[in-house]
Amino acid sequence: QPIVETVEYIKAGKLFDSVAGRYVDGAVLVVEGARIRSVEGKGFPIPDGAKVIDLSDDYVLPGLIDCHTHLTARADKYDEINAFRETPFIAAINGVVNAKKTLDAGFTTVRDVGSPPFAAVDLRNNINEGYIPGPRIVASGPAISITGGHGDLNNFSPEVRPMLYPNDRDFQIADGEQQVQQTVRAQVKYNVDVIKILASGGVLSKGDQPGAPQYTLSELKMAADTAHQAGRKIAAHAHGALSIKWSILAGIDSIEHASLADDEDIRLAKEHGTYFVMDIYDDDYILQEAPKFGLPKEQIEKERGVGQKQRETFRRAWKAGVKMAFGTDEGVYPHGDNAKQFHYMVQFGMTPTEAIQAATVHAADLIGRSDDVGQLTAGHYADLIALKADPLQKIEVLTSVPFVMKGGAVTKDTR
């Protein structure tokens, strides 16, 4: 069979080198199929009649990566009562709609960390097959929770047996090392890329406290060891200091939220090379918008207890040298608004360059895809965004991305 050469040339006015953290002027990206074949210098002779994409007036950056999304959720429907009303298919419908919004916002890769079994896996597969548009997805299953924990449905009558418990193997609720091990293995069986575990209580759940640990150190260790044995990374939702400490000591790869990390947590995270993924935009949305659609007082009060502290923790942890990757908890706020968080990352201690690195090269490292995404060099996917204004001068310009390419194909161009 003849090999049809599908080479295109992208002229980049300013190409952001996400590893070095600076622009290169006038580079030419040679793209073959979905990947970058080479990056050539200014004045590279492009063959006559070749396909050229002219971004020579633009700032060209690697496609952005969000390490904490819930594509199958809806931001205006937090109420757990919906679990009793909705069919499982709603998650898939949400996922199809939200995947497109996310890609259009310039996020060409996401790590999706919590969805009904196994909506994110199906979404990933269908996007990879080209059946529906969306970002590359590193998919988890349901977030694993203790009984009565952040991932359980609490404060209902004991007469109500949620459909989440069709039998004892619901992929989500697990108590004790043996159940945790079995649940991780069961998720791996259904082809998740990553495990998500709920190490502490949460804000948007009922009847629990973000500051309080839920899993024990030995349960977390079993989860991490089982995931790693299967070649999967594991992310832990942890707001409170003790749950963060136990997660790090258990060998978890990233701490999600990390809101109330203390100095010892920060020291341990550095020592173990554990990433913090801190969703520091959400506080705005939860306090300003969520009450309008009836978020109960219990959750609003819990948010007041962590929101601003989390931003201060972000500042301390970054200053201390903790590794950080961009993650927003997309789905808490409306899908596609992911880049609103950059403003706060800069306000609370990162330079714009560092914030973009957190959403490109460092995010790729955390999700284990450094060879594929996060930088625009030979061998990587041709996943990129282009902007008319310089995000290093004004980070907020990332909230409206006019040009998106994923795998060498233009998926959006409104320049």
Ligand code: ARG
């Ligand atoms: N899913 C998280 C929880 O319910 C959201 C926390 C959002 N608040 C924040 N300040 N980051 O715990």
